[in-house]
Every structure is written in C-alpha cells, then in structure tokens.
Amino acid sequence: MTTRGRSGNARDRLLLAAAELLDGSGGRTLSTRAVCERAGVQAPTLYHHFGSKQGLIDAVLNHGFTQYVQPHASSGSADPVDDIRQGWERHVRFGLDHPTFYALLYGQVEPGRPCAITAPAHAMLRELLTEAARRGLLGVPVDDAAEQILAANVGTTLSLITQPEGERDMGLSDRVREAALAAVLHPAARQPAPDRAAAAATRAGAALTLRTLVDEDPTGLTAGEHGLLRELLDRLAGSGSRPDPA
Known part of the structure; x- marks a missing residue:
C-alpha cells in the first residue's frame, strides 16, 4: 500500500x-x-x-x-492552576493516543540535551506557573515547579502506556497530578479559586510574586543588585513557614 x-x-x-x-x-x-x-x-x-x-x-x-500543544491556545481559562491541570490531562491523553510518538519523544533522550520538539510545551507550562507566581499561588520558584510537574507528568504517562489498556488505572494520573501540584503550590492555592486571595497576603507568597516580577523586568537594577535582591527574596520565600527571629 x-x-x-x-x-x-x-x-x-x-x-x-x-x-x-x-x-x-x-x-x-x-x-x-x-x-x-x-x-x-x-x-x-x-x-x-x-x-x-x-x-x-x-x-x-x-x-x-x-497536535498536543496547540489546543492550549483556545482552551485557556482565567485560572492558571486549572489550566495546568488541563495541560496535564492533554499530555497524558496525547501519550496514550500516540504511544509510538510519545516513546520516541521521551524514551530516547540524550544526556545533557533537552528535547527541542517538546520545548514549546515546557514553555507553556512555565508561562502558566509564572502567572500563578504573579498571583502569589506558588510555594517554590517557577523553574523548580516546572521541572517537578513535567517529570511527574512524563513519568505518569510512560507508566500508563505500559499498562494493558483494559487494566489501565487512570486514577493514577489524578493522584500523581494533585500530589505534584501540592508540592509546588502555596497551601492557600489548593483551595477553590475564589478563596485563593489569601495566598498573596503571606510573606512567602509576596516574596515569590515580587521575585517573578523583578526577573521579568529588572529595569533600574545593576546585575549585582538584581542578584542580591533575588537572594533575599528566595530566603523570604523559603522561610514562610518559619517564625521570624526575635
């Protein structure tokens, strides 16, 4: 043929x-x-x-x-956390619908060489996480959050591909997704969207938000000042769960 x-x-x-x-x-x-x-x-x-x-x-x-990354342009919502969930589901569905494509994309990696083909999807994830950081919803820096979520998403998809179709545990995707989000989001961000405003009011949330904004627009800062400010904001963001010293 x-x-x-x-x-x-x-x-x-x-x-x-x-x-x-x-x-x-x-x-x-x-x-x-x-x-x-x-x-x-x-x-x-x-x-x-x-x-x-x-x-x-x-x-x-x-x-x-x-075919996997394009739907994002027309399906985005006003909630970056929900958009991340939708992106996770599209990622898993793409892998299950196209296991050969997916195995070639993620199963034949070269040490030290990020995949250029999957880079757009990774960039979209970072955009959503950056928006979440602007709103005070992240509990870790954007880059860390992106790497953790992507690793969990890929690992889950590969695991589901190996399971016999009739015995596939689709609940695994939901459980791992929520665990991955819980690890990177501020606790208040795990609440329904209308109740999330409190996240930005915390010191850690405000520090992460300001760090994201400064990274996007460092105008008026020298390289040294930018680096020092990032270091201080990282310390504040990481100490949100610890009491202030007397």
Whole structure:
C-alpha cells in the first residue's frame, strides 16, 4: 500500500508515510526507501524537504507533538492552576493516543540535551506557573515547579502506556497530578479559586510574586543588585513557614 493518490503535497505524503511506518514498526526502524515508495515520491524529494532521514523523523515527531500543544491556545481559562491541570490531562491523553510518538519523544533522550520538539510545551507550562507566581499561588520558584510537574507528568504517562489498556488505572494520573501540584503550590492555592486571595497576603507568597516580577523586568537594577535582591527574596520565600527571629 502507498499514499499515492491521497490528497496533500509531497511533503505531507512523506510525513504521513513516515508516521505510518514508524507506528507499524513500534518506532524501531524507518527505511527511507520504504517511506518514498509509500508516499509515491523519489528519494531526492525526501531530501529536498527534510535534508536527511533524521530530519524527516524530527518533522514527524514535531507534527505529532504540535497536535498536543496547540489546543492550549483556545482552551485557556482565567485560572492558571486549572489550566495546568488541563495541560496535564492533554499530555497524558496525547501519550496514550500516540504511544509510538510519545516513546520516541521521551524514551530516547540524550544526556545533557533537552528535547527541542517538546520545548514549546515546557514553555507553556512555565508561562502558566509564572502567572500563578504573579498571583502569589506558588510555594517554590517557577523553574523548580516546572521541572517537578513535567517529570511527574512524563513519568505518569510512560507508566500508563505500559499498562494493558483494559487494566489501565487512570486514577493514577489524578493522584500523581494533585500530589505534584501540592508540592509546588502555596497551601492557600489548593483551595477553590475564589478563596485563593489569601495566598498573596503571606510573606512567602509576596516574596515569590515580587521575585517573578523583578526577573521579568529588572529595569533600574545593576546585575549585582538584581542578584542580591533575588537572594533575599528566595530566603523570604523559603522561610514562610518559619517564625521570624526575635
């Protein structure tokens, strides 16, 4: 079977052919000859559009992952914490709907090299966490929160993929998500949205909020002043649960 005669230009046919072959092989092998035959094109056409076989694979993965990150633009709410929950669910669903894509994205990492394809999703998570920090809802710095939530989200998704479909414990996703959020949010932020205003009133919450705002706009501060202020705000943010010294 080939994609010859299907709608779409040569680039789209190559993407579809490569995706089908990757899915059929479980992501283990991909022959450029087989891709070209399936797409109904010659090898020079593949290299013209993608440069190499790895370029084609990267484009296929990027196309698949874009289907996960794009819905965020039209589904955001006024509550960054709820948006993080929705993003977590889209992440898990993408992995379960496209296990081959997901395994290639997260299962074949290289030491010291962040994945450029998944970077947009990571950036979106940081944006939501930054907004939460502005509102005094975070209990840890944005970067720490992003790394913790992403690690939990990826680990949960990979775990669910390995479970037989009929025995899959979807409640695991909810439990790990709420535990991950509890670890990074200010206690008041775990309450319903209308009751969260108290979070910003605490010293720790105010320090984290100010740290986020200063990082976004350090105008008027020297590099040394900026660094000193960040250090002081980090100390205040981390001491919110300790009594002030006499």
